[in-house]
Amino acid sequence: MTTFIGKREIPVIIVVILSLVMIIPFFIVVPALNVASTEIQRMLVPIAGFALILGGLNVTLRNAMKISKRNKGWPFSIVLLATFIFFLVVTLTPGLEMLYTTAYVTVLGKVNEAIMALIAVFMATMAYRGFKIKSFETCLFTLSCLIVMIANAPIGEAVWAGAPDVRNWIMDYPNMAGMRALNIGIALGIIAYGIRTMLGRERIALGDVEVKVKKE
Amino acid sequence: MNLVISGRVADFVLFLIFCGTILALTLQAGRGKRFELKKRLPALDAISEAIGRAVEMGRPVHYTPGGNPLHGVRGTHIQMGLVICGHVARICARLGAKLMVSVATAEQIPIAEEIYRGAFVAESRPEVQPDVRFYGAGDPSFGAGCLGTIFRERAAVNMIIGGSGSDFPIVAEGAFRAGAFQIGGNANVFMIPLVVAACDYTLIGEELFAAGAMLSEDATQLAGIVANDISKVFIVAVILLGVVLMTAGAPIVLQLLKL
Numbered sequence: 001m002t003t004f005i006g007k008r009e010i011p012v013i014i015v016v017i018l019s020l021v022m023i024i025p026f027f028i029v030v031p032a033l034n035v036a037s038t039e040i041q042r043m044l045v046p047i048a049g050f051a052l053i054l055g056g057l058n059v060t061l062r063n064a065m066k067i068s069k070r071n072k073g074w075p076f077s078i079v080l081l082a083t084f085i086f087f088l089v090v091t092l093t094p095g096l097e098m099l100y101t102t103a104y105v106t107v108l109g110k111v112n113e114a115i116m117a118l119i120a121v122f123m124a125t126m127a128y129r130g131f132k133i134k135s136f137e138t139c140l141f142t143l144s145c146l147i148v149m150i151a152n153a154p155i156g157e158a159v160w161a162g163a164p165d166v167r168n169w170i171m172d173y174p175n176m177a178g179m180r181a182l183n184i185g186i187a188l189g190i191i192a193y194g195i196r197t198m199l200g201r202e203r204i205a206l207g208d209v210e211v212k213v214k215k216e
Numbered sequence: 217m218n219l220v221i222s223g224r225v226a227d228f229v230l231f232l233i234f235c236g237t238i239l240a241l242t243l244q245a246g247r248g249k250r251f252e253l254k255k256r257l258p259a260l261d262a263i264s265e266a267i268g269r270a271v272e273m274g275r276p277v278h279y280t281p282g283g284n285p286l287h288g289v290r291g292t293h294i295q296m297g298l299v300i301c302g303h304v305a306r307i308c309a310r311l312g313a314k315l316m317v318s319v320a321t322a323e324q325i326p327i328a329e330e331i332y333r334g335a336f337v338a339e340s341r342p343e344v345q346p347d348v349r350f351y352g353a354g355d356p357s358f359g360a361g362c363l364g365t366i367f368r369e370r371a372a373v374n375m376i377i378g379g380s381g382s383d384f385p386i387v388a389e390g391a392f393r394a395g396a397f398q399i400g401g402n403a404n405v406f407m408i409p410l411v412v413a414a415c416d417y418t419l420i421g422e423e424l425f426a427a428g429a430m431l432s433e434d435a436t437q438l439a440g441i442v443a444n445d446i447s448k449v450f451i452v453a454v455i456l457l458g459v460v461l462m463t464a465g466a467p468i469v470l471q472l473l474k475l
Binding site: 118 | 357359390
């Protein structure tokens with residue numbers, strides 16, 4: 001038995017069985033598989049919980065080691081561990097809901113909002129670089145973007161009454177066609193990746209990193 | 217009672233055709249048939265060039281598979297990001313570059329560390345400890361963490377290949393301001409314009425899924441890319457046939473697809 005099923009084959013067999021149990025009920029009416037598929041999806045929650053525990057332990061150990069060895073950036077590890085322990089305690093201790101809400105909404109929420117505000121600036125600077133006309137294609141790209149932006153701006157219709165119609169055409173036809181082409185390619189890519197994993201060919205996905213890399 | 221769920225008959229047939237094509241070509245490759253790709257993705261060649269540049273500058277390489285979680289539809293993007301991370305780590309190990317990997321969720325830490333360690337061991341550098349950094353699941357924390365790493369460590373190269381959401385503009389634009397050479401990869405159609413605008417080389421859409429197979433140069437994995445191209449030709453043929461028949465007033469293809 002061990003001759004045929006080795007360390008490498010076991011994860012492949014698990015992947016194949018679970019994948020088939022999940023895929024078949026999507027297309028074919030098999031009541032038993034429907035139940036099994038639902039159960040597997042329910043099982044994902046505790047499995048993810050174990051992965052979270054593993055990750056949490058990893059973070060704690062790594063940062064504790066960093067502090068004990070006084071590695072570069074060790075004071076940040078103290079902040080990380082203190083925050084980690086604080087949130088763990090206020091989440092798990094009954095009666096501390098108010099403290100949790102205060103810490104989460106008024107501190108973390110506001111810090112998150114400040115970081116997300118950066119996106120507005122970064123999007124504008126990225127768009128500025130993207131709109132530089134270097135070729136015929138970038139000229140078309142910039143023109144279509146300008147039309148869509150004018151039509152979306154509150155003042156757009158006053159600037160050019162026809163802008164919303166042109167915007168709708170751009171979004172409904174050329175844009176939609178491009179997005180569908182990309183989505184078809186992505187779907188086929190995911191199917192191929194799934195089959196590669198099921199056949200045991202996608203080695204990194206199965207924890208085997210001994211992959212070939214073309215020698216430079 | 218119908219065996220196949222109503223409304224999914226056409227989906228099922230198409231799924232079988234695509235899977236059949238991939239399996240048939242993979243089996244052929246397994247029997248020794250070689251599949252040659254006419255075109256190589258420029259972003260893949262740029263990976264080694266970029267790492268070489270980082271070594272010359274004496275600065276590190278920053279890699280992240282993105283801020284999305286490992287599960288769900290976008291989980292496959294993260295998985296591909298981790299697959300490519302293995303190849304990047306091996307090139308870094310071979311060329312002597314310092315690699316920093318940033319991950320967003322706790323369950324990615326052991327996977328990324330194992331990939332990192334395995335790649336360096338495979339290149340006879342077992343003494344290198346995995347430099348995997350965890351910045352938390354959440355676009356603001358992850359984006360800010362990566363941004364801080366890139367600026368503090370003065371990364372020469374930033375690779376953000378995998379599944380990213382709103383963390384992408386923060387990381388990519390920050391890295392641009394830090395003067396890092398950038399390679400981006402994303403299969404999220406709403407993020408692709410940002411990838412193209414921010415990065416020097418890109419892997420967009422299905423290129424992300426083909427990259428792992430191309431880098432491995434494994435015959436059976438390359439067969440999957442060829443099978444994908446055949447499937448796309450088939451899809452284009454069905455679309456053209458549908459357009460012609462629809463224009464002629466016969467919506468047969470549309471009715472078949474609705475079965």
